[in-house]
Amino acid sequence: MFPTALTAERALVVARWLTLVWMVGVVVVSSERNAIEHPLAAWLCIVAVAAASAWSTYAVRAHPESLLRTEFLIVEAALAIGLSIVDGWVFEAGHVFEVSQSLATQYPLIAVVSIGLARGPIVAGAIGLLIGPAEWLGAVLNEFDDWSTRHVISIVATSLFYCAAGVVFGWQAGLLRRAEADIADRRARDDVARVLHDTVLQTLALVERRTSESDPDLARSAREADRELRRFLFGIAGRSDDTLEQRVRAAVDRAAQHHDAAGVAISVGVLDNDRHAPPDVQEAIAAAVGEAVANALEHARSNHIVVFVDVDDDGTVFASVRDDGQGFDVDAIRDGHGLDQSIVARVRDVGGRSEVVSSPGSGTEVRLWST
């Protein structure tokens, strides 16, 4: 059971006991005034509510999950409907429509909240709808025969009230349950991240470094394990609400995974600027950066690749991918700019431009602008 549900169940236990006290008070006072026609039925109701209160008090401490079980929920619904019927019957005819104290109008509310918590808005709303007819049945059993529009409206209003209570509470409980599941998930992940950060990531870093020259295969495995773990821990996955930084890092990681990145240091600096470019622009720049990194890994023979991404005052995304590899003569390339056509196309598709700066022996820098 999620924490807020447990709190709500505790509150319901208190509400059941208060209802019980209320019922005893009403029955005692009404008996003194001779307003009760069926005292035995009234006391039986009190015993039933007392039993439900006692059992829920025990359950909420010992095994709160059982408060969500169908058996208990049926008992709750039966109590709510039963009390509503009896309420119309134990007093004199027409009591349900009087302003005088009723036996247990609180209990149906407790029941729909309890059911909403366990089964959601639809079931709780449906049970709430039954309360009006139950009051009508009570009045009929009591041979009430003075029906008018006012009484019908009263019955319908009762149904709508309990139905609305059940729907609203069931819906809110659902939202809360999801929110709390998210929080719990994040907390667990943070805990795991802290532990793994201090142990596994440290060890992987050591393995990666010690083997980068002696055993490139092992170094590559360690690097991949390191990236996988980070992706899991820090949530660097392709989601639509990703930041520019997450998109860029994910694209760079993908490039490194699919090419031989052993012995090549890739550093990524992204200035997340609170100036948000549209998601398709971010995605296009990230993908183009990934391709530029892949190119560098494939052709440049470099030791260090530096990725830098920044957002201008006017919202233009600027990205540069620079390697310290062998470089090439840009003018000697046939198509005139020496930049991979897939990079050019990705950036052009969102209205951006690209250029490459390189010369033999001094590395290569690919520059991208989103406008």
Place this chain on the structure above:
Amino acid sequence: MVDMTSDQLSPIRTVLADDHELMRSGLRGELGPGFEVVGEADDAEGAIDVIRARRPDLVVSDLHMPRGGGLAVVEACATICPIVILTVSEAEADLLDAVAAGAAGYLVKASPISEIRGSLVAAAAGEPVFSPSLAALVLGEFRRLARAADTNPLTDRERQVLQLVARGHTYKEIGVELDISPKTAENHVRNILGKLHLSRRADLVRYAVEHGLD
């Protein structure tokens, strides 16, 4: 970065501070003959004691350690010798604090050992180990400060230099690009670090005044 370990006359006297024995022993083995490990510590207090007692040429300190971490070591010992922060992830929030407090720079633990060695030699010689990703972090920090204070503490030229460092250009390349000498480019970086240090201190002072501390 030039590897000077081979023609160095006396090895660089180094203190290692890391709460992971595995990391320390690994680094000790990898540093090679150019370095002499004269002391080790597994927490910040221990590191400060060792540094004060041994007066090394260089300190390599983990960022997260019991009792203070790398930041405490930098604050206590930055005037004694260059301190290089070793970190698992460059996304750590306190990394910038350590650099602002006077660390010579930082290295990511997974970097190839040749790069680590080269950077440590440079740091011991008094050069800031100013990696592109650190430059990006610093650039972001100044942008944050500029937005908060509504004035930019950096000159346009300093911003240009910082951006080029963040993009992986060497001082020599920056010199060519901006038509200045490599030395001037390096001086700009030094000034930027000084301003970062000052602005962080100003932040602390403002915080202390606002919260009635002194």
